Amino acid sequence: MVAAEDAGKIGVAERLGIEPNMVVQEIGWDEDVDDDVRAAIEEKIGGDLLDEDTDEVVDVVLLWWREDDGDLVDALMDAISPLAENGVIWVLTPKTGRPGHVEPSEIAEAVPTAGLAQTSTTSISDDWTATRLVSPKSAKSRR
Numbered sequence: 001m002v003a004a005e006d007a008g009k010i011g012v013a014e015r016l017g018i019e020p021n022m023v024v025q026e027i028g029w030d031e032d033v034d035d036d037v038r039a040a041i042e043e044k045i046g047g048d049l050l051d052e053d054t055d056e057v058v059d060v061v062l063l064w065w066r067e068d069d070g071d072l073v074d075a076l077m078d079a080i081s082p083l084a085e086n087g088v089i090w091v092l093t094p095k096t097g098r099p100g101h102v103e104p105s106e107i108a109e110a111v112p113t114a115g116l117a118q119t120s121t122t123s124i125s126d127d128w129t130a131t132r133l134v135s136p137k138s139a140k141s142r143r
Contacts, residue, residue: 011040012036012037012040012041012124012125013040013041013043013044013045014044015122015124015130016041016060016090016122016124016130016132017060017088017132018041018044018045018060019044019045020044020045020046021045021046022044022045022059022060023045023050023056023057023058023059023060023084024041024045024049024050024058024059024060024061024062025049025050025051025052025054025056025058025060025061025062025079025082026038026049026050026051026052026061026062026064027052027061027062027063027064027075027078027079028052028063028064028065028066028069028075028092029051029064030064030066032066032094032099032100033064033092033128034124034125034127034128036125037092037124037125037128041062049062052078054082055082056082057082057083057084058082058083058084058087059084059087059088060087060088060089060090061079061082061083061087061088061089061090062090062092063075063076063079063089063090063091063092064092065091065092065093065102066093066094066099066100066101066102067094067100067101067102068100069100072091072102072106072107072110073110073113073114076089076091076110076111076114076116076133077114080114080115080116080135083135085135086134087134088132088133088134089116089132089133089134090130090131090132090133091107091130091131091133092124092128092129092130093107093128093129093130093131094127094128094129095123095126095127095128095129098127104121104131107131111133115135115136116133116134116135116136117133117134117135117136118131118132118133119132119133119134120132
């Protein structure tokens with residue numbers, strides 16, 4: 001049974017494109033975040049997630065975002081600062097019907113204002129959805 005649980009956790013990190021030794025920053029942590037998702041990512045990268053005050057250049061930003069967290073454009077602009085040139089921001093939002101749910105249109109409106117492009121959305125747990133954002137030049141280079 002443990003092996004099946006571990007396989008599910010590893011699947012989350014893989015769905016997010018997270019690979020060993022990547023530097024991953026976490027922004028917006030609160031008591032409602034999915035600790036299994038966090039543990040799977042830490043296991044995959046072989047270390048801890050960096051907090052929002054880090055000065056390091058990061059490969060991936062996990063932005064836990066809820067309806068009442070403020071201005072998403074401002075949060076995205078802050079998340080871009082430490083991001084490596086080909087880095088990715090994952091906006092993690094509660095699913096429909098969960099407290100703090102964010103309408104997909106809110107993300108879609110904020111993304112271009114922050115100078116980013118939305119590429120995909122995936123379910124990462126029973127309660128959370130992840131939306132992948134990249135700089136437009138990164139999106140073009142992957143075509």
